[in-house]
Amino acid sequence: MSAIYTIITATLLLATILISLRTALIIKAVRHRKFFIDEAAGCCESLGFVGCSVICHTEVDMDLINHLLQSEYDRHEVVAALDSRLAPEEFYSIVEHFGMISVNPTTSNELKGIQLRALYRSRQRCYKRFVLIDAASTSPYDALNCATAVASFDYILPLPRNSRLHPYAIESAAMVISEQGDRGFDFIRCTADKECYILRREYIIQQDGFSASILGGTPRRNIISTAIPIAYSSESNKTIRRRLALYALGALGPFIVAGAFLASAPIIIATLLTAAFVALLARYSSQYIGTEKCSERVMLCYIRNLFDIFCLRKFTF
Amino acid sequence: MNLLYIYIIVISVASVAVIVITIASTIAGGAKHNRMLKLKASYIRQVVSLLQGEEQYAARIVATTPTQRRALCEAIYLVMSHTYGANSVRLKRTVEENHLEEFMLNRISTSSGYRRAQWLMTMSSIPISLNSIEYIEKYINSSNHAIRIAALTTFVAANPQMAIRRIASLEYRLMPIDLAHIIALLRRGILPIAYEPLLASRNPNLCLLGITIVRNFGIDMADKQLHNIISESNDKTVLREAILTLAALGRPLGRIKIRERIRAMSHHERKAFCRHLATEGYSTQALRTLFSEREMHYAEALIKSYKRELGCQQYTQS
Numbered sequence: 001m002s003a004i005y006t007i008i009t010a011t012l013l014l015a016t017i018l019i020s021l022r023t024a025l026i027i028k029a030v031r032h033r034k035f036f037i038d039e040a041a042g043c044c045e046s047l048g049f050v051g052c053s054v055i056c057h058t059e060v061d062m063d064l065i066n067h068l069l070q071s072e073y074d075r076h077e078v079v080a081a082l083d084s085r086l087a088p089e090e091f092y093s094i095v096e097h098f099g100m101i102s103v104n105p106t107t108s109n110e111l112k113g114i115q116l117r118a119l120y121r122s123r124q125r126c127y128k129r130f131v132l133i134d135a136a137s138t139s140p141y142d143a144l145n146c147a148t149a150v151a152s153f154d155y156i157l158p159l160p161r162n163s164r165l166h167p168y169a170i171e172s173a174a175m176v177i178s179e180q181g182d183r184g185f186d187f188i189r190c191t192a193d194k195e196c197y198i199l200r201r202e203y204i205i206q207q208d209g210f211s212a213s214i215l216g217g218t219p220r221r222n223i224i225s226t227a228i229p230i231a232y233s234s235e236s237n238k239t240i241r242r243r244l245a246l247y248a249l250g251a252l253g254p255f256i257v258a259g260a261f262l263a264s265a266p267i268i269i270a271t272l273l274t275a276a277f278v279a280l281l282a283r284y285s286s287q288y289i290g291t292e293k294c295s296e297r298v299m300l301c302y303i304r305n306l307f308d309i310f311c312l313r314k315f316t317f
Numbered sequence: 318m319n320l321l322y323i324y325i326i327v328i329s330v331a332s333v334a335v336i337v338i339t340i341a342s343t344i345a346g347g348a349k350h351n352r353m354l355k356l357k358a359s360y361i362r363q364v365v366s367l368l369q370g371e372e373q374y375a376a377r378i379v380a381t382t383p384t385q386r387r388a389l390c391e392a393i394y395l396v397m398s399h400t401y402g403a404n405s406v407r408l409k410r411t412v413e414e415n416h417l418e419e420f421m422l423n424r425i426s427t428s429s430g431y432r433r434a435q436w437l438m439t440m441s442s443i444p445i446s447l448n449s450i451e452y453i454e455k456y457i458n459s460s461n462h463a464i465r466i467a468a469l470t471t472f473v474a475a476n477p478q479m480a481i482r483r484i485a486s487l488e489y490r491l492m493p494i495d496l497a498h499i500i501a502l503l504r505r506g507i508l509p510i511a512y513e514p515l516l517a518s519r520n521p522n523l524c525l526l527g528i529t530i531v532r533n534f535g536i537d538m539a540d541k542q543l544h545n546i547i548s549e550s551n552d553k554t555v556l557r558e559a560i561l562t563l564a565a566l567g568r569p570l571g572r573i574k575i576r577e578r579i580r581a582m583s584h585h586e587r588k589a590f591c592r593h594l595a596t597e598g599y600s601t602q603a604l605r606t607l608f609s610e611r612e613m614h615y616a617e618a619l620i621k622s623y624k625r626e627l628g629c630q631q632y633t634q635s
Contacts, residue, residue: 008321009321012324012328020331031430031431032463045529047494049561051596106619108614108615108618108619109618110615152596152619153592154589178493178494179492181554202589266322270328273329280332280335280336
């Protein structure tokens with residue numbers, strides 16, 4: 001019996017320590033960004049000429065593109081891959097709205113099997129660099145490969161589904177990359193808020209493009225983890241709450257059941273206190289993350305981070 | 318079972334601590350923050366008037382409480398960091414009468430981490446005594462990146478004559494973002510823009526600073542010195558920065574030494590550099606002298622997909 005109590009206590013303690021460490025890391029990272037990013041002021045020269053291409057495929061609309069083009073960082077572009085045959089109205093309304101010009105769909109031939117129907121580029125003086133690709137929608141990975149094939153910069157940030165970028169996200173990503181100096185790496189894993197990845201272009205080419213296993217083929221020393229928030233979920237609060245309830249049930253349920261089965265009030269109290277502690281930490285760190293101060297989102301991120309320990313790295317889009 | 322009870326006690330105490338911290342930070346970010354902003358705005362107006370030469374304002378700027386002193390320090394930092402050639406000597410009387418130097422030193426010694434770094438940065442905007450400079454110097458070798466760069470910035474701002482010597486003696490390599498802080502001082506007119514001795518220096522930090530100055534101020538005349546660095550330097554970072562600076566200045570890159578250096582780069586580095594030059598606007602003719610036929614295929618694809626090339630393409634198609 002005492003072994004069960006020890007296991008439960010150890011699990012709760014471990015979860016508490018991990019979440020506390022995560023909070024400390026996020027706060028430190030946000031303070032770090034706040035201190036350094038002012039001097040960079042959207043200028044790539046202060047960040048070692050790092051260039052970043054944001055690529056997106058799903059739920060591309062005017063609102064998302066306008067949001068992505070808000071960044072003032074100068075070596076930054078947005079590449080959207082869409083299928084004009086599936087949604088012709090949306091596609092051509094984007095072309096018209098941004099005054100895009102059709103160019104020859106030339107790619108670098110670095111990735112195999114890339115077939116573009118058309119390629120549109122924004123006029124440089126009207127908007128920041130925005131590239132729109134018309135590609136057959138076979139799979140999300142193919143769309144991302146098409147976007148990578150026309151991207152100009154060395155680092156690729158695939159925007160996760162239902163996501164937006166935090167203010168100064170591109171500058172933060174460039175800052176993290178520039179701080180690595182001569183250290184080689186394959187990709188950067190951004191763990192705060194919504195998980196996202198910034199991949200080195202050469203690494204994507206080495207792996208023959210995007211796939212579900214693209215993250216698995218790299219040793220741990222070639223992965224850089226950062227707690228600076230880059231992307232956040234754009235889902236409605238209702239959806240986030242529903243998902244959080246599901247995750248919380250999955251995480252806390254076994255302990256409550258164990259407590260009820262053993263008729264042990266201390267187990268139930270300890271579990272509820274842990275949940276309250278996590279909620280309080282999320283409330284506190286949400287002041288540092290993002291503009292909406294949504295503690296549910298942060299809590300969801302904490303619980304996901306805990307589950308990620310047991311999961312294999314898989315790139316889902 | 319006992320362990321579980323201990324855990325319950327610990328987690329309860331921790332929860333209360335988090336509640337207290339959250340409430341404290343909410344208060345600090347609420348009404349108190351608004352009061353602070355108003356106070357700061359009022360001090361900013363007074364400091365600007367003082368810097369404009371209206372001496373009567375010097376006697377009027379009074380900060381007696383810690384909150385007022387903090388607001389005044391932040392106001393001075395804000396004004397000074399956005400002003401070119403502001404004479405900080407004019408602030409001396411205000412700083413002395415309100416004991417701002419002692420106040421800031423006290424804050425630097427009692428705080429830690431990024432707060433300390435922020436206070437050190439704030440101190441870079443006021444005239445300080447030799448004793449304070451000596452005290453700040455010890456933070457230049459701090460293990461915290463933010464603290465050491467803030468301390469270096471303050472040291473350089475307070476003692477511009479010793480700036481080059483101090484940067485030369487640094488035990489660590491300055492990053493681009495660190496150099497941006499020093500360039501900010503140059504923009505404020507605190508340091509001289511004497512780039513030639515820096516470019517001629519063998520010290521990588523000084524050389525990088527020189528290159529950054531050339532790039533930031535668009536000094537075309539430094540062409541020769543940059544070529545010398547490319548010919549002689551064995552430092553990978555310095556070499557890369559020198560070539561990128563030449564490219565940023567839009568200078569021709571066809572010299573034999575540059576071609577040799579680019580040929581010595583790894584395949585990935587060459588590709589990245591080729592992509593960089595293509596986005597910088599170099600023509601295919603210019604790139605053909607630097608890269609092999611295979612690498613050029615990539616550059617050509619990228620350049621052809623750019624608008625200015627496209628005009629011609631569309632014209633020939635039609």
